[in-house]
Amino acid sequence: MTNYRADTAIVGGGIVGLAHALAAAKRGDRVVLFERDDFSVGASIRNFGMIWSIGQQRGEVYERALRSREVWLEIAAKTGLWAVPSGSLHLAHETDEMAVLEEFVATTPAAREHGTGMITAKDALKRSDAARADGLLGAMWSPTEVNVDPRRAIPAVAVYLAAEHGVDVRFGATVRGIDMPTVSTTAGDWRVDNVYVCSGNDFETLYPDVFADSGMVRCKLQMMRTGVQPAGWQLGPMLCGGLTLLHYAAFDDCTSRAALAERLSEQYTFHRENGIHVLLSQTSDGRLTIGDSHAYGKTHDPFESQQINQAVLDYLATFAKLPDPQITEYWSGYYPSLRDGRTELLLTPEDGVTIVNGLGGAGMTLSFGLAQQVVGS
Ligand SMILES: Cc1cc2nc3c(=O)[nH]c(=O)nc-3n(C[C@H](O)[C@H](O)[C@H](O)COP(=O)(O)OP(=O)(O)OC[C@H]3O[C@@H](n4cnc5c(N)ncnc54)[C@H](O)[C@@H]3O)c2cc1C
Numbered sequence: 249m250t251n252y253r254a255d256t257a258i259v260g261g262g263i264v265g266l267a268h269a270l271a272a273a274k275r276g277d278r279v280v281l282f283e284r285d286d287f288s289v290g291a292s293i294r295n296f297g298m299i300w301s302i303g304q305q306r307g308e309v310y311e312r313a314l315r316s317r318e319v320w321l322e323i324a325a326k327t328g329l330w331a332v333p334s335g336s337l338h339l340a341h342e343t344d345e346m347a348v349l350e351e352f353v354a355t356t357p358a359a360r361e362h363g364t365g366m367i368t369a370k371d372a373l374k375r376s377d378a379a380r381a382d383g384l385l386g387a388m389w390s391p392t393e394v395n396v397d398p399r400r401a402i403p404a405v406a407v408y409l410a411a412e413h414g415v416d417v418r419f420g421a422t423v424r425g426i427d428m429p430t431v432s433t434t435a436g437d438w439r440v441d442n443v444y445v446c447s448g449n450d451f452e453t454l455y456p457d458v459f460a461d462s463g464m465v466r467c468k469l470q471m472m473r474t475g476v477q478p479a480g481w482q483l484g485p486m487l488c489g490g491l492t493l494l495h496y497a498a499f500d501d502c503t504s505r506a507a508l509a510e511r512l513s514e515q516y517t518f519h520r521e522n523g524i525h526v527l528l529s530q531t532s533d534g535r536l537t538i539g540d541s542h543a544y545g546k547t548h549d550p551f552e553s554q555q556i557n558q559a560v561l562d563y564l565a566t567f568a569k570l571p572d573p574q575i576t577e578y579w580s581g582y583y584p585s586l587r588d589g590r591t592e593l594l595l596t597p598e599d600g601v602t603i604v605n606g607l608g609g610a611g612m613t614l615s616f617g618l619a620q621q622v623v624g625s
Contacts (some may be wrong), residue, residue, distance in 0.1 A: 251436040254280040254416065257443045259423045259431075259454065261285075262292035264604055265446035266405045267615035270319070271623035272442070273413035280416040280440075281409070282423050282433050288402045290448050291611065294471065294581035296529040296537050297401065298486055299394035300613050302336055302364065303496030306356055309591050310498070312617035314362070317394055319616035326412065329396070329404045330532035336393040337376055337485045338492065339567045341383045344511055345490040347504040349388040355501070363391040376484050378528065378568045395486055397532040398612065423447075426454060428600045444622070445603045449582045455597045462593055464606055467585040468548040470556050471539040473531070473577040474570065481571050483530040489567035491516065491525035497589070519563060522556050526563045535576075538564060542609075544585060552580055583608060592618055 256272040258265045261283025269281045299320055301313035324331035340346040353359070353366055365388070372379050372387035379387070409415035421435035426445070431438045449466060451459045493499050494509055513520045523542025530536055541556045557578065586593060586606045591614065593606030604622060607614055619625075 252280075252438045254278045254438055254440050255442065256280075257282065257431045257438055257440045258446060259443065260446035260448055261288045261406060261417070261419065262290045262446065262448050263402065263405075263611050263615045264448065264607060264619075265444070266402070266409060267619035268444040268446055268604060268623060269409050269415045269417075270413065270616070271619040271625040272444070273409065273415050275623055275625040277442070278414070280438060281418065282421040282435065283417070283419045284422040286420045288406070291581050291583040292402045292448075293398045294579060295398050295612055296486075296527055296539065297396040297398045297531070297612065298527065298529050299331075299396065300336070300610070301392045302359065302390040303492075303498050304610060304613065305497040305591060306358065306501070309614070310358060312621070313610075313613045314392065315617035315620065316614055317392060320394055320396060323405060323408055327404055327408050329401055329408075331401070332395045333391070334393065334395045334483070335389065335391040335485045337372055337379065337487050338388040338390075339372065339379055339487060339489050340385045340387060341380070341567060342490060342511075343385065344504070344508040345493065346385050348493045348499060348502050348508050349386075351502045351504045352499055353388060356498075359390065365389060376487065377481070378483055378487060378570060380565075380567050380569050389485070393486055395483075395529050396612070400532055423454065426598070426601060428598055441600060443601045445601060446605065448605065449584055451584050451605055455603065458595055458597045458603065462595070462606070463588065464584045464586055464593060465544050465546055466548060466582050467608070468543045468545075469540040469581045469583075470552055470560070471537065471579050471581060472557060472560065472575045473538065474536040474572060475574055475576040476534045477536065477571050480534065482534075483528065483536065486530075487528040487568050489526060489563065491519060491563060492527065495525040516563065518555075519559055522559065524556065524559055524563065526560055526567075528564065528568055536570060538575075540581075544587065548582070550580075552578060583611065594622065
């Protein structure tokens with residue numbers, strides 16, 4: 249029996265669900281959001297908190313990331329949520345890394361228009377206390393990246409949606425099934441006009457046949473965090489090194505990347521085999537988040553490899569030095585991944601229902617902008 253009424257229902261309280269709830273509420277809908285867990289524990293709180301525009305595919309996806317960035321900063325201005333427009337530094341300690349970065353800057357006017365450019369080693373060291381000075385040749389500075397603290401940001405966005413946009417946010421409520429216009433949940437049956445299914449890593453339960461044909465697999469990532477750094481030490485720009493240039497789509501068209509890939513595959517065979525590239529961000533209370541590795545498959549073993557964690561730390565030491573490097577937390581994160589270059593999966597399994605998934609390693613960066621496009625607000 250249908251007990252309740254809303255215009256739009258959202259399945260999932262991760263960043264994708266929250267972003268679609270915001271977009272639908274801004275359109276004027278009465279929105280209800282169902283999150284199975286008592287608080288979000290998925291990919292959206294397990295990540296670096298990097299709103300990482302600079303790494304996204306050039307063109308439309310980069311622009312989408314910049315729109316998301318604006319939404320993050322708008323929510324931060326309204327709520328006091330910690331979102332630092334720290335920018336980022338791609339550090340180059342080798343000439344082949346310099347070559348890729350220089351080619352990227354030369355061939356990407358959109359990034360240059362937003363202030364991205366090459367800087368000298370001396371200037372990079374002025375911007376970052378954490379950059380390793382020894383052997384530093386130069387860096388690519390990008391001002392567009394924003395550092396949020398996912399464990400705090402995701403709950404804060406949920407509170408903001410309820411308080412500012414009247415979204416009915418229901419934690420501890422599982423969606424059992426959808427048969428339009430009815431959404432059947434553990435919090436009753438709801439009659440709705442639209443549903444956005446943003447169920448993240450649980451992509452099989454609601455529409456198993458649809459997902460079986462989607463080409464999505466799961467990516468497992470190992471992550472670490474230090475304790476609070478001493479004396480209020482601040483990271484400033486988020487950092488990465490050469491392996492990251494092989495990871496992000498932004499650099500796909502750089503012809504100089506082939507030589508870098510060849511050298512890194514030879515020098516860092518274990519890292520390449522385990523999908524390791526290394527990023528460094530900070531949390532609002534001054535801890536440093538470090539990762540990560542990438543393993544792809546439908547089902548993963550639940551165990552963490554100390555060899556992988558050590559390889560991440562070894563590579564971090566090639567481009568950064570931390571005041572207090574002691575690790576206090578280890579975890580794995582999982583996200584659904586499209587392995588063919590698509591940046592999202594959008595499907596309509598029945599009238600009024602839209603599945604939004606497959607944002608891979610860029611959900612924090614792209615969700616708000618994507619939701620505006622999908623919902624049309
Ligand atoms: C280790 C790691 C590092 C990353 N770093 C970054 C980064 O720095 N920057 C960036 O842009 N991206 C990053 N990402 C990617 C980003 O975190 C993901 O793309 C994003 O969080 C996916 O959001 P989501 O809402 O789809 O999934 P989730 O956060 O997993 O949320 C899905 C939610 O749906 C709920 N759900 C599922 N089924 C139901 C149901 N039937 N009823 C009710 N609720 C249901 C689940 O409980 C879950 O809470 C990273 C990811 C990982 C794992």
